Amino acid sequence: MKGSLRWKPDQTSKIPIFKQIAGHLKERILSGEWTAGSRIPAQRQLAGQFGVNRSTIVTALEELKAEGLLEGITGSGTRVRSTPAAGPDSSRSLDWDAYIRRGIHMPNLPAVQAINRAEADPAVVRLGTGELAPELIPSGMLQRMLGRLARQPLPGGYEEPLGSPALRSEVSRHLAGYGITASPSSILIVSGALQALHLISMGILRQGATVFLENPSYLHSIHAMPAVHTRMAGIPMDGEGLRVDRLSEHAEDMNGAVLYTIPSFHNPSGIVMSGPRRAELLRFCTEHGLPLLEDDVYRDLWLDAPPPPPIKSMDAGGITLYIGSLSKTLSPGLRVGWVVGPQPVVERLADIKMQTDYGTSSISQALARECLAGGLYEEHLLRVREQLLIRRSAMQEALEQHCQGLLEWSTPQGGFYIWAKVPARSGAKPLFQRMLKKGFLLNPGYVYGPSCGAYLRLSYAYAPIPDMQRGIRELGALLRQ
Structure with a gap:
């Protein structure tokens, strides 16, 4: 569904929002973008993508199930029907999903896939991204x-x-x-x-x-x-x-x-x-x-x-x-x-x-x-180091102001990252999910090793400083809860 990432329902249209969404998803199916057996994105993900509540997504999906285009499979979420409902244009599609499952290259971890999707959303503040901010690229x-x-x-x-x-x-x-x-x-x-x-x-x-x-x-x-x-x-x-x-x-x-x-x-x-x-x-x-x-x-x-x-x-x-x-x-x-x-x-x-x-x-x-x-x-590196010093200081100050006693971290001597330990009662996974719902993306430690579930990777290299400060303030508020 990459080609439709920017699509949003028209809030001013007389057509109900759920019908607009159902029509959009139907187009993905009939165009062959979503093939038979394909698992569609989760309701929560679709709700976030289209900027609507989850009940609207549920209504849209029920409409497509009634048309025989989707089916709910216990333990497998909602998928495109392997055998479309009978009709003049019915035909059995190739089961690409079976080919995908047999591929030798393993899929990314779900959290990494979620990070990759969120990084493509300009509305998300990226607090874990391992790259230079656009303004630092010469x-x-x-x-x-x-x-x-x-x-x-x-x-x-x-x-x-x-x-x-x-x-x-x-x-x-x-x-x-x-x-x-x-x-x-x-x-x-x-x-x-x-x-x-x-x-x-x-x-x-x-x-x-x-x-x-x-x-x-x-x-x-x-x-x-x-x-x-x-x-x-x-x-x-x-x-x-x-x-x-x-x-x-x-x-x-x-x-x-x-x-x-x-x-x-x-x-x-x-x-x-x-x-x-x-x-x-x-x-x-x-x-x-x-x-x-x-x-x-x-x-x-x-x-x-x-x-x-x-x-x-x-x-x-x-x-x-x-x-x-x-x-x-x-x-x-x-x-x-x-x-x-x-x-x-x-x-x-x-x-x-x-x-x-x-x-x-x-x-x-x-x-x-x-x-x-x-x-x-070498000239470019002088400017980059100067700007990263400012950014590192800004993140350190924000952490000290909003997360002192709630996170454990040390000051890195360079690079992009602060590796922060979270309290056992909080855990990185729920913090990652709750921050993402609020529009802030950080990287949970468990994607970097099975024993790293109590850590977050924070980056001071990418997000604008005011957004970075807002994100750390929000992180501190969640930790206090």
Whole structure:
């Protein structure tokens, strides 16, 4: 029903609201958008989408059931009838729902699906979103660079399997500033860090492989390993990051496994792995032959002090695959990132990428190259850090004013997130649902790990400060209830 997200009933029409809604939903069915056996959205979701009360939705659905278009199935909600009522235009539709259920890629968690839907609603204040606010994206700079590119021959063809040589050279220079030595031949350009994880899962993981990761972890909120059935093994954290001593308890499970970590401004906890802990983790992985996936997309978003050097910068044995991106710092819509690793590995991943999308957009790569060249990216980062400092302070002050004694949190040194613990009597799930009803979206901790039901991920990066302050005030009021 994506194409109808903006539709609303006409409150001034003489046609009753429930009949307008019934007609709209009927159109979705008769056009084939909702096929036989499809489960339609929940009544509460439809009521929120159309801006009406739930009883109006119930009346509209009953009308469609009377027409033989919908049926209620115990335990399965309301679905489009598999066998339409008899009539001159009756025909048996293909049961797409059965195909969907057999698909090998798992669906998102219901909460993540709800978050994705709510983020598309401009009326919702996004208090958990992990991206820069529109006003922090350097639109003017990008437009000027596009203008310069337009005066040159546009790169309209496919790039090399590893990506644009010019961009890979710029990335190589950029990474040298972190202490990472990486020739262009060891760099693969990807369409964001998420694609890097997909390619790694398809290219180097075997069926049933174990993925060690921090608990909590962003990786729990997505299915980034679609090609294989993996086992996620969460390792506890402390103030210095992933606890290597607890990782050693799993030594018998290392065969064919990998370790995934976000050492700088961790998502969702905001923790920065200390320098000694990074060295300890690299030693452990080297001794056990455990490939290390270092996701460093938040590195440049430091606010108080730069994080320690990347693990990759200390890795003389080539055991680390390093993932970077411009999505968190420049523009999520650019869809440009990179994987750095041993040449045979990046060539393997490049071969899979060529089989899936034939390369990241050439125009996006050209634009990314322009951004990284000439100091423009560094200038942009100065402004972003300045604005994120202001936003972090605003959220901290709002939390202290409205949630002191009701939530537990610490101040992150950078990145986007405040990881807040809620009282056991409240729980993140009901708070998530009640806040969403009031027009405020935050991310419940349980999507980041099975043991994180007492946490919320709050982001100071996206919502305007006045909206952020209103949302935190509302959160405090709900906690007091």
